Amino acid sequence: MKPAPFAYYAPTTLDEALSLLSEHGYDAKVLAGGQSLVPMMNFRIAQPAVLVDINNISDLAYINAEEGGVRVGALTRHHQSETSPVMARHAPLIYSTMPKIAYPQVRTRGTFGGSLSHADPSAELPTLTTTLDAKFRLVSQRGERWVSASEFFIGLYTTALEPDEILVEGFVPELPPRSGWSLQEVNRRKHDFALAGVAAVLTLDESGICQDARLVFLSVGDRPMYAERASNLLKGQTLTPEAIRAATELATTEEIDPGDDIHATADFRRHLAKTLCQRAIEQAHQRAQGKQ
């Protein structure tokens, strides 16, 4: 389990890194925390000819509060997000989910940008950023662009990133008042990728009616699965058990696409998604009412 030969660069500035990417194109891969890329290289599933290690570029690891949300640098380690008071205050959904990602050893290396760029449909951050309607700044020698999470994740391990681009940071909007959130997932072991999971955010109006809702699933499709119709179904409603059940039913019968593997059949995943969706809406609802 040794990787195939590769050239290794460790640029200290973003410009240098971008120039290397522009030069090597599809032959190059960015190395961030290495927690996904290095195992794939050791299995020789990934055989990049060139590695551009971005760990020596300063100023890519930060969590800054801003007007309306929080800015997160690409090299922010999971452990930083997990322990950041800024994250706790402005993006509690992310903050409280971090301990569910792998185990501490992986979280001290794995990065925000790496997890998003890797776009594993079972990973939490792609789902959470989609749920929170985050956007990402992608930079190349050709310039920069902001792409929303729902446009960024295209499919299995596939994103809007071009080979010469680096995801430099993300902006995660803060939830408005009277909002609630929840992430529910089922993992075989505490640190495993989820068999199925769902994130829910809800915002209520002053009378307690659901004003806004977003339900996004993980591990039941080739990307974060935004259940748009089910989310819309909740809007304008009082969240009675029937309303919650109806949205759950719609989301989990029509808006997810679970697959079979050795850990779970599609049927079981769908069943889990349903159970979890209901629990997530209920918990988000409780939180929105200030009950938790």
Added chain:
Amino acid sequence: MDKRLIGKRVVRNEDPRLLTGQAQYVDDVNLPNMAHAAMFRSEYAHARIRSIDVSKARAHSGVIAVYTAEDMGADCYPGPPLVSPPPTVKDVIFNSRRQVPLVKDKIRHAGEIIAVVIAETRYIAEDALDLIEIEYEPLPVVADIEKALEPNSPLVHDDLDSNLAAHLVQKKGDYESARASADVIIQRRFTIERGTAAAMENRGIVAQWDAKSEALTVWDTTQAPIPIRNGLAARLGLSESKVRVIAPFIGGGFGPKIMMFYSEEMLVPWLAIKLNRPVKWIEDRRENFYATTQERGQVHEVEMAFTRDGKILGIKDDFIHDTGAYDPYGLTTPLNTQSHVMGGYDIPNFTSEFRVAFTNKTIVTPMRGAGRPHGIYVIERMMDIAAKELGIDRVEIRRRNLIKPDAFPYEHGIIDQAFAPLIFDSGNYEAVLNETLKAVGYEKFIKEEQPRYRAEGRRVGIGVLPFIETTGVGPYEGARVTVEASGKIAVATGVGTQGQGHFTSFAQVVAEQLGVDVTDVRITTGDSAHFNWGTGTFASRGAVVAGNAMHAAATMVRKKILKLASKVLNAPEEELELEDGMVRVADIPQSSISLSDLAALANPLRGAVEPGTEPGLEATAYYGPQYGPTAFGVHAMIAEIDPETMMIKILRYVVTEDCGTILNPLILEGQIHGGVALGLGNAYYEKLHFDENAQLLNASFMDYLLVGSTEMPRIEVHHLETRSPLNELGTKGVGEAGAIPVPALFAQTMEDALYDYNLEIRETPLNPNRLFEIARKEKTA
């Protein structure tokens, strides 16, 4: 002062070295000019090799050599059989087929080695693997053990007319007449699937050839260094004294590391001689999933006859055992299953028949538990089913059938894994059961707590069940105990060590005899240059077989010490005491001599000695039991399950173990904790998923789910000590105990937790998905 050291919670002598990274493992052996080997392994499970082209690999820069079976010529022949079939059972069928170093014509499981690349680095060697071109003719695959024995199955070994590797029937009493007089007959079918031992350290071998002195040194992660040395000497045409095999610290054995001879064990030393360069091969995790032996696959068809009040009249068990592509380890595992299908119960009539099937899967050899968990699974599932059918409490039906304390030695009239008669030497089974019930609070849970949980809609179940473990089998082990000039004690034994705490528990046995501190006893294990008789570490036998050899040798040295000291101190032996590294005359503390001074006197540099004198304070002793002692235990579990997600939470886990005399409770509990972790894996997490082409679908720790610290419950261990009358120390083994009852216990607990689903679990390992399917099916049925 209490001079007893046996039974004390002594912290481990080896831990400082292990915890600070100073212990030597095979991969720490780095020699000048050392080359690195990488194996080209078959991706097919069953295929004929049409052609092999290694020319590009040979030409790759940094490659030293590439060998195929053809290049190895006459040296490429199978390894020796490890365990021959039982001679004492009539009509036994056993077809011995063993693995070769390199496969020439037909691949029989994915991962078999076709070629080996030796290069300046492992990286280069692996790069060159990508350049080897093989043309295969894929053959129909034998993936299922039941289909393997059907008449039209493809054949794993073409020279046999079926895939039957072995067939054996054992009987006690007369099952058929028991059946005729029974009130209730219960029949069931159980399936048990494969897992892997997943030792933290994979296998590894470093071989060094010294051409000038024609001496070979091999560092090997083997549990059986002495047989490896003897076998290598024979294979390579060397004198045994010129082959040194060292099994240094090893990161876990669990059975598979005793499967001598692995292909790599035949190959790497041969390469070192051929190339006249040290060669290192370290197995990586992916290779381990294909090439290191596995265990557990069996299918049982069982029938049991009961009286109305729950007394067992008899049991009839037919099972198929999966041996994989070869059967170098003989019948150890299925024989062990047979010995455990009666559990700890008094069962007068027994018929057990097994067929062993060749399949296109990795070789099966004993893995911690080694056939025992299967037997316990079968009997204990049957006891639960019987309890339900007869309307008797599940603890009560067991109590009625456990072997009574006055029935020992309890002779079964069949043979065990070592072909010795299956005799349970001693025990107090009901007391162990009672202790566990008390500790877990069974009555209170059933009467008060469980109804409360159920009223809250929570599904919390309890399980309690007993098991036996046959341990400490022969043939023998030995030990040499020496008082060195420093006064410290050197001890050597042939068994290897893989984390069992030998450097401490053996030291306690010796230190107690010689009146020294445990830290002053230095143990050497698994180095043929230090001790070259022995078989190995397996079958929960270290403490029993090597432990009693230690004890015997230490006792002999004690006698020598007393004899010499009596002369020197001019006092009768009975008045001498050994304490703090000194021999003292009781009540006259100033009249004493240190062991160090005595050792010098026993090995004089000048002067004449009396005829017949042996130098030094040293003795070598061997211990070989007629048959092994049998340990007993009861495990109990309280667990909650979410019936929607099938996620579990273990709230209590209680173990009561009776393995005779306890050498060191700390080490004993560690053994049990590790065993339970494997048992939980076998119950709910660990399963090798093979597809219909016998391709392994989860050959990594991403997908092969080992139980981690986050899944482990706190384990409460209680002890009872019923000394074994079979050996001086009174010990019984415990190495595999923890793993044995867990899958059956888990099934019982889940059935109890999901009481309203009316479950009957007949397979292991389970997983949430499978449990969900079973629960849904049974609920709608």
